[in-house]
Amino acid sequence: MVSSTGIRRASLAAAALASVFLLSACAPGTSPVENFPGLPEAEHGESGHETGGDESALQAQWLELGGKLAVTTFGSSTCPVVGTDIKVLKPAGEGNTVEIVVPEPDATTPCTMDYVPHTTVFWTPMNVTTTEKLTVLLGDEKFVLPIK
Template sequence: MLRTTTRLLPAVAAILVVAVLAGCSTAPGKPVDDYAGEPKGVEAPASSAGGASWAAWLDGGERFAIVLYGSSTCPPKVATVSATANDSITATLAPAPGGVCTHDFVPHTTVFTTPDRIAKSGEVSVVLPDSTLTLPADRG
């Protein structure tokens, strides 16, 4: 019995280490709101002219919005976000819907709670698959 316990001890220890490390990783955040148009009460930056994606702080930095442009019937949406560093958030896009989409080009906003790991001062990068947006140091 002692030999079996001695052999199992390293395996149990390895499982515990994996469980602890998994607990330290940041789970992807799901949207808390998602709607057509730009964020309410936020002025679009000049850089968004022509339909460039942008991001903005909401509620003094407690939440943030990502604005993407595309078809109003098949809007581009952000599915999840996760903190990859104190000053960086990685965003995953939702799969494109099937079917026929209109050829208009309008804004669509997805709102997330700011991950705990994100520093509350300084600029924050929001990394999308094809671009990087910047949340300004000023939390509004």
């Protein structure tokens, strides 16, 4: 016969395991949610440039009230720069900085000489906040996103 203490322990272990799975399912992934040619739809005209110029090769904006981050690069339409991962370099309170990881371009692939936007959308990482400026790094490019 199984004691009530054994049943209680098994129940607590099962509840703890279920909690771990539920909490890990809530954490956003670091891979892109989507990517597409063109610009994202602006939310209330929110988008800012660190330098104020429109010629930047990198732009970023909050989407869905800060739940997602859209990163737009400009370049060849046949060889777009597409982010494959987002890494938190400095969490909120310590710099609020992310890096967009992109693969090395294939030097043997011919690319057109046009200059068009391409957008990659990521879930906003849990370690950053919309209540501080967010610095987005992609290669040598830097973009500071204003407070949401």
